[in-house]
Amino acid sequence: MKGMVFSIEEFSVYDGPGIRTTVFLKGCPLRCSWCHNPEGQEFYPEMIKSPNGCLNCGNCEQYATTFHDKRVYSKECMDTCPANLFRMCGEHYTAPALCEKLLKHKTILQDGGGITFSGGEPLSQSAFVFACMEELKGKLHTAIQTCGYCEEYLFGQVLEKADYFLYDLKLMDDDLHKQFTGVSNQIILKNFITLAKSGREFVVRIPLIPSVTDTKENLGAIAGLLNQCGVTYAELLSYNKMAGGKYRSVGRTYTPGFDQHADVQIHQEIFEAYHIKTKLLR
Numbered sequence: 208m209k210g211m212v213f214s215i216e217e218f219s220v221y222d223g224p225g226i227r228t229t230v231f232l233k234g235c236p237l238r239c240s241w242c243h244n245p246e247g248q249e250f251y252p253e254m255i256k257s258p259n260g261c262l263n264c265g266n267c268e269q270y271a272t273t274f275h276d277k278r279v280y281s282k283e284c285m286d287t288c289p290a291n292l293f294r295m296c297g298e299h300y301t302a303p304a305l306c307e308k309l310l311k312h313k314t315i316l317q318d319g320g321g322i323t324f325s326g327g328e329p330l331s332q333s334a335f336v337f338a339c340m341e342e343l344k345g346k347l348h349t350a351i352q353t354c355g356y357c358e359e360y361l362f363g364q365v366l367e368k369a370d371y372f373l374y375d376l377k378l379m380d381d382d383l384h385k386q387f388t389g390v391s392n393q394i395i396l397k398n399f400i401t402l403a404k405s406g407r408e409f410v411v412r413i414p415l416i417p418s419v420t421d422t423k424e425n426l427g428a429i430a431g432l433l434n435q436c437g438v439t440y441a442e443l444l445s446y447n448k449m450a451g452g453k454y455r456s457v458g459r460t461y462t463p464g465f466d467q468h469a470d471v472q473i474h475q476e477i478f479e480a481y482h483i484k485t486k487l488l489r
Contacts, residue, residue, distance in 0.1 A: 209299045210335030213247050213327070217312065221488060223350035223371055225320030228309055232336070233297045235328040236356055238389040239377070240463045241416045243450035247327040252297030254280040255456045260290050267293070271458075278458025296457075302338035309339075313347060321348030321370070330357040330365060340368045352412075355395040355402075362398040372409035374399060377420055379428035387419055387464065396432070403436035411441040412488075417469035426477050434481040441478065445489045446471050 214231040216222075222229045234250035235242075242248065246255055256267070270283035285293035300308075309322055316322065322343060329336050330353055340349050350371035355362065376399065377392070378384040384392035402409055413429060415421045433441060448468070451461030478485050 208335055208338055209301055210305070210332045210339075211250070211252070211297050211299055212305065213296050213298070215308070218315075219323070222323040222325060222352060223321065223373060224348070225318065226315060227320045227323050227350070228312060228316060229323045229325050229352075230305070230309070230329075230339075232324060232326045232329045232332050234331045235326055235354075236331060236390060237328065237354055239414075240387045240419070240465065241414065241446060241450055241467075243447045243453065244327070245454050245457050245459060246296045250331070252295055253457060254282065254285060254293055255296045256280055256284070256288075256458075257292040257294075258452065258455045260292055262290050264289060276459075280458065302335060302342050306339055306342040309343070310346060316347055321350060323350040323352055323373070324369075325352040325373075328354055328356065330361060333357070333361055333365065337364065337368055344368075355398040356390060357394070357398070359394070359397060359401070362401060366402065366405050366407055370408070372402060372407060373412055374402060374409055375412050375414065376429050376432075377414060379425055379432070383419070383425075387416075399432075400436060403438065411438060412444055413441055414444045414446065415471045415473065416446050417466055417471050419465050421472045421474065423474055423477065426474050430478050430481045430483055433483055439482060440484045440486075443473065443485050443487045445487060 211233040212230055213233040216229045219227045219229045231247055233247055235248050238248065246253065266287040267280060267284035270281045272279045280293060324336050329351055343349055348370045350373060351365060351369045352373040354375045377388060381392050411433060413420065451467065454461040473487065475485060
């Protein structure tokens with residue numbers, strides 16, 4: 208069994224408790240309008256081009272193609288680029304090979320930290336993630352950052368395996384959720400309620416997207432759900448206005464469908480009314 212990883216970030220302090228190594232798995236069933244990791248959306252390796260330093264020599268364009276409004280680069284593009292702007296994004300690992308790599312920093316990570324599986328959506332490669340968690344069991348604390356979009360039986364399995372959960376809640380209105388992420392939120396909300404009842408450690412993360420998720424209606428609905436589930440703390444993720452910069456590297460144009468330059472509204476008073484403490488992560 209092999210999984211596909213597009214990045215491994217060491218010494219992370221934002222992806223769970225303590226100092227952690229975060230493994231970003233490639234592939235996601237959602238297409239969030241504000242996604243700032245477009246290189247992690249597809250389930251296959253991609254040749255990506257750095258947006259800076261292009262000499263405009265035209266060599267790569269001889270081998271590039273266009274597919275569904277996306278510019279697709281080949282290995283020949285990488286071989287002919289005089290500025291070495293191309294690299295392959297997406298590397299296959301077996302669970303033992305990845306865990307051997309992760310355990311090299313065990314002495315640092317085991318002191319209150321650990322390993323976080325993120326993405327993309329890590330549960331889209333659930334069998335691989337579960338195999339890694341089995342390898343790491345008893346050696347390092349494991350966390351998973353998930354949007355919760357998976358079958359209920361699958362979510363039940365990860366509840367038994369991961370030590371900690373970072374769970375994204377984006378939009379409570381199902382129609383808006385479909386509009387801005389491409390999928391319904393019904394299974395996401397069901398799995399969240401299951402998580403809240405499970406007794407497992409978790410933190411809710413809410414992306415603040417201008418005029419999309421940061422409205423009083425949406426944040427009020429999320430705060431109401433958290434209150435019903437007994438949640439007293441949540442983390443707010445400020446919109447990354449540099450999100451569009453990566454799209455050119457994967458041959459796409461960033462068209463978010465909202466005013467990306469507008470200021471985000473936090474509406475902290477909504478959470479305070481429900482006695483929910485929040486922390487803004489920038």
